[in-house]
Each structure stands twice: as structure tokens, then as C-alpha cells.
Amino acid sequence: MPLKPGSEASIAPEWIRSSYSTDEGPDCVEVAAHPDGILVRDSKNPGGPRLTLAPGAWAAFLPSV
Template identity: 45%
Template structure:
């Protein structure tokens, strides 16, 4: 079992919105890439907890989401 990845919440300007998101509401996520991990949060409520993935976990997630 790997140890937990502990990451401080990056500055607000470190987050970027998914390229598939629009400004018309709906379900959107924001992502922040840090040295330790990739963080994912709800763009509509940034005060909610974020999901933390290792860089390898992020690569697997993106590959799965793309259907490859």
C-alpha cells in the first residue's frame, strides 16, 4: 500500500477549468497540477474538498475518460 499523498490547496490561480466546460452552468471541474499530485475540484463550489490523484493515477483517469 502506498502512503497518502498530502498536498496543500494551491493558490486559486493554479486551478484551470476543463476545456470541455462552458460558462453556461452544468457540471464542470477544475484541475490543479502540483509537484506531488493532480487535484480535481467542483468549479461551482471551490470550498468543497478536492480529489487528489497521483500523476500516474491522473494519466489512467484521463485514458479511461477518453475511452482508450
């Protein structure tokens, strides 16, 4: 689900990384709560593409990780 035009620019997300992640770790993701949904990005490419998940989709995903 793409973000609404201009929505991210007006509200800067606060990205959170797992305490299990390190800068030397091979694969890390960061998440942020946002009015448009739950944002997910690759911590090694913060300016790259992001996923936007509906809160229900995020809640359904969490038990599998």
C-alpha cells in the same frame, strides 16, 4: 489521498477548466498540478472538497473521459 498539512497553503494551485466548460454548464471540474499530485475539484464549489491523485492514476484515468 489527502494533502500534506500546510502544503497547499505554501503553493497556490493554478486551476484549469476545460474550454468546453461554461459558467452555465451543469457539471464542470477543474484540475491543477501540485507537488502533492494532481488536484481535482468541482468548479461550482471551489472551496469544497478536493481529490488528490498520483500522476500515474491521473494518466490512467484520462483515456476514459
